[in-house]
Amino acid sequence: MRSVIIYSGGLDSTVLLYKLASENALAEAVSINYGQRHAKELEFAFQNCKKLGVKFNLIDLSSLNSVFGNSALTNQSIEVPDGEYARGNIALTVVPNRNMIMLSIAAARAMALGCGGVAYAAHSGDHALYPDCTPEFAGALAKAIALADERKIELLRPFINMGKADIVKLGAELGVDFSGTWSCYKGGKLHCGKCSTCRERRQAFIEAGVPDPTEYAS
Amino acid sequence: MRSVIIYSGGLDSTVLLYKLASENALAEAVSINYGQRHAKELEFAFQNCKKLGVKFNLIDLSSLNSVFGNSALTNQSIEVPDGEYARGNIALTVVPNRNMIMLSIAAARAMALGCGGVAYAAHSGDHALYPDCTPEFAGALAKAIALADERKIELLRPFINMGKADIVKLGAELGVDFSGTWSCYKGGKLHCGKCSTCRERRQAFIEAGVPDPTEYAS
Numbered sequence: 001m002r003s004v005i006i007y008s009g010g011l012d013s014t015v016l017l018y019k020l021a022s023e024n025a026l027a028e029a030v031s032i033n034y035g036q037r038h039a040k041e042l043e044f045a046f047q048n049c050k051k052l053g054v055k056f057n058l059i060d061l062s063s064l065n066s067v068f069g070n071s072a073l074t075n076q077s078i079e080v081p082d083g084e085y086a087r088g089n090i091a092l093t094v095v096p097n098r099n100m101i102m103l104s105i106a107a108a109r110a111m112a113l114g115c116g117g118v119a120y121a122a123h124s125g126d127h128a129l130y131p132d133c134t135p136e137f138a139g140a141l142a143k144a145i146a147l148a149d150e151r152k153i154e155l156l157r158p159f160i161n162m163g164k165a166d167i168v169k170l171g172a173e174l175g176v177d178f179s180g181t182w183s184c185y186k187g188g189k190l191h192c193g194k195c196s197t198c199r200e201r202r203q204a205f206i207e208a209g210v211p212d213p214t215e216y217a218s
Numbered sequence: 219m220r221s222v223i224i225y226s227g228g229l230d231s232t233v234l235l236y237k238l239a240s241e242n243a244l245a246e247a248v249s250i251n252y253g254q255r256h257a258k259e260l261e262f263a264f265q266n267c268k269k270l271g272v273k274f275n276l277i278d279l280s281s282l283n284s285v286f287g288n289s290a291l292t293n294q295s296i297e298v299p300d301g302e303y304a305r306g307n308i309a310l311t312v313v314p315n316r317n318m319i320m321l322s323i324a325a326a327r328a329m330a331l332g333c334g335g336v337a338y339a340a341h342s343g344d345h346a347l348y349p350d351c352t353p354e355f356a357g358a359l360a361k362a363i364a365l366a367d368e369r370k371i372e373l374l375r376p377f378i379n380m381g382k383a384d385i386v387k388l389g390a391e392l393g394v395d396f397s398g399t400w401s402c403y404k405g406g407k408l409h410c411g412k413c414s415t416c417r418e419r420r421q422a423f424i425e426a427g428v429p430d431p432t433e434y435a436s
Binding site: 030057059060061063064066067068069095096097098099100101104105107108109111112113131132134136137140141143144145146147148149150 | 248275277278279281282284285286287313314315316317318319322323325326327329330331349350352354355358359361362363365366367368
């Protein structure tokens, strides 16, 4: 079965891109510009697709900015908070319903291409803080996607029971060049090393025992 | 509870707009340009919102054209078929996963605004031919939407057990000016009168016993 992947250019989805490409299970990578501050991740997405010979479909949905309201990820006047993800500062990094929007578009693409699946890189570390990363949400959405077309499209989330360190380990096995992936929400010249997603990234390499090629600003 | 409505400017969603506005239950109308051939419906949407004093949020997603592939509704090189909806010609008027995409965006907007619901005008006549208009699909998606945010957003579909003629009757009671609504998929100067959606529109007025102010080309 060939699938469409939601591909951000971040660490998790790049490992998934490599995994599916190595299994010859990829029809197309769909990357979405939703007005994210760190849109530079999309350049990394393009480069990885080029390297692997995967069709790269960049979709400009930056007009969704008028939908999302006050998320620091899409509103340049709100600062991205430093520190670990926690109830207090995570609200600012929530882009409302982002996963459903991206998955619904990728599912549409799978329907148009006649593919059997839609894949995304949700992992167990996402669960606790983002409601639209929980297995419950994904299960309900999988059901809706399966009912949305004459043909049954499957929602694939192979990392759902893995932690980020497991993903780093898998990526190392698959030969992922991690320096060609982008995580930092601030979208600066280097990874800031201080925002929650930089902390998670750093920690994952340490836990995995895999050398971290990322250059952090601090 | 106030809701965000998915509002196309068509007959069904205009009646829903009037209904929710009369109940003081509307926060905002979200209208989406997804590259539809009949984008002139959006002008009707704007006018009706203006008339009722409802906030109109037009979102330009015309770049989704690169997602949808061969639908006559978004691909200008494919002709919209005439005649009644049936298995043979309906495939051409399917925009893959359109409902899920639009509802996911409206749900995001409801989350950003702190609203309790998302409303759309699916009715019983849609069920048989479009998989993403069935109660089963809507039920699964409602569950996903309720799980996608800390606050539970409700998916409202008050017309789900009504036929199009019932909607026309309700619209007449609510004082809807039906000449200010657009149905025809061809998006010409007048309603063509021949495509499947024009036929349904015409038939609904006859069944409802409500005068049809629509000027049809044939």
